[in-house]
Amino acid sequence: MLKMPSLSAMRIFESAARLGSFRSAAEELHLSPSAVSHAVAKLESDLGVALFERTTRHVRLTLAGQTLLAHTASAFEELRRGIERISSNAASLLRLHCAPSYAAKVLSPRLPQFLRENPGVEVRVAASTSYARFVDGLFDADIVYGEPVDRGDLIVVPLGEEIVSPLCAPDVALRLNSPIDLLSQPLIRSDLKRIQWIDWFEANGLGPAPGPSMSFDRSFLAIDAAANGLGVALESNVLAHRELANGQLVRPFGPTFRHNRYIGHYLAYPKSGSQRRLARKFADWLVDFR
Incomplete structure (x- = not known):
C-alpha cells in the first residue's frame, strides 16, 4: 500500500509550488527556509521523484511537481470547504456570486454598511456572467442579470425597478438639446444589455437608431466611458447611481421623453x-437599502 505523506509536508509543498519560492513559502508558513527545503527534500525522497528543479536563485516545478500541485491544490480547497461547512463560523459566512457590473457599481459601495449593521458576518464575493451552481455548494446566493429561468428549487427576489436612459458627462449634455442631436454624438453600447438604443429610439418614436460608435461587454465599462466624456451611454440608473449622484453623469433630456423601465437584477x-x-436577511437588506 502506498504510504501517504503527512499533511504538513503536503502543505509545505503546496505553498512552495504555488509561490515558486522556498523563502516565500517559509514566510507564509512562519518557518525557516531551511525547514521548507528539508521538508520538500524528504517528500521527494519518500515519493521517489523530483518535484522541483533548483537553481541558485529560483525553484521551478518539474512535470511531476506540476501534476502533484494540481491535485494538491484541489484537495486543500475541498478540505477548506469541508471545514467551512462544519465550522461554528460557517453560520456567519455568506458566499455570494454576482453579475460583474452589479458587483462593481452597486454591491461594492453598499457592502460596508451591511457589514457595519451585521457585525460578525463575513461576505465573500465572486463575479462572473454565468449563473451560480448551488448543487456544488460553492455559493449561498447569486445576484443575476435577468430573471432566473429555473425557479423550482430557488427563492427569487427582485432587486427593484431600474430606469434605462441616455447618460453622459455634463459637458456632452450641453450639446444635446433634443434626441435628434444624438445622431451627431458617439453612442456607447453595452453588448449584454437587454435594452438597447433601438428600444429607446422606438419608445420615443424617433425611427431607426444609428449604429453605436463603441461597445463594451460590461455595463460598468460603458458607464465609465460615458463619465469620461467618450459619448452617450444607454444605461441603468441603478448601476450608474454613484456617477449620477456625484455629477459625473447626467440625463441629457427632460421627463417628456420615455425611458425604459424594467427589473434588471x-x-x-x-x-x-x-x-x-x-441569504434572506441580505436580500431584504439589499431591497430596503437607501
Whole structure:
C-alpha cells in the first residue's frame, strides 16, 4: 500500500509550488527556509521523484511537481470547504456570486454598511456572467442579470425597478438639446444589455437608431466611458447611481421623453440551502437599502 505523506509536508509543498519560492513559502508558513527545503527534500525522497528543479536563485516545478500541485491544490480547497461547512463560523459566512457590473457599481459601495449593521458576518464575493451552481455548494446566493429561468428549487427576489436612459458627462449634455442631436454624438453600447438604443429610439418614436460608435461587454465599462466624456451611454440608473449622484453623469433630456423601465437584477438562493436565513436577511437588506 502506498504510504501517504503527512499533511504538513503536503502543505509545505503546496505553498512552495504555488509561490515558486522556498523563502516565500517559509514566510507564509512562519518557518525557516531551511525547514521548507528539508521538508520538500524528504517528500521527494519518500515519493521517489523530483518535484522541483533548483537553481541558485529560483525553484521551478518539474512535470511531476506540476501534476502533484494540481491535485494538491484541489484537495486543500475541498478540505477548506469541508471545514467551512462544519465550522461554528460557517453560520456567519455568506458566499455570494454576482453579475460583474452589479458587483462593481452597486454591491461594492453598499457592502460596508451591511457589514457595519451585521457585525460578525463575513461576505465573500465572486463575479462572473454565468449563473451560480448551488448543487456544488460553492455559493449561498447569486445576484443575476435577468430573471432566473429555473425557479423550482430557488427563492427569487427582485432587486427593484431600474430606469434605462441616455447618460453622459455634463459637458456632452450641453450639446444635446433634443434626441435628434444624438445622431451627431458617439453612442456607447453595452453588448449584454437587454435594452438597447433601438428600444429607446422606438419608445420615443424617433425611427431607426444609428449604429453605436463603441461597445463594451460590461455595463460598468460603458458607464465609465460615458463619465469620461467618450459619448452617450444607454444605461441603468441603478448601476450608474454613484456617477449620477456625484455629477459625473447626467440625463441629457427632460421627463417628456420615455425611458425604459424594467427589473434588471434578481437575488436567488436555494430553498433548502444551509445559509438561506442569512441569504434572506441580505436580500431584504439589499431591497430596503437607501
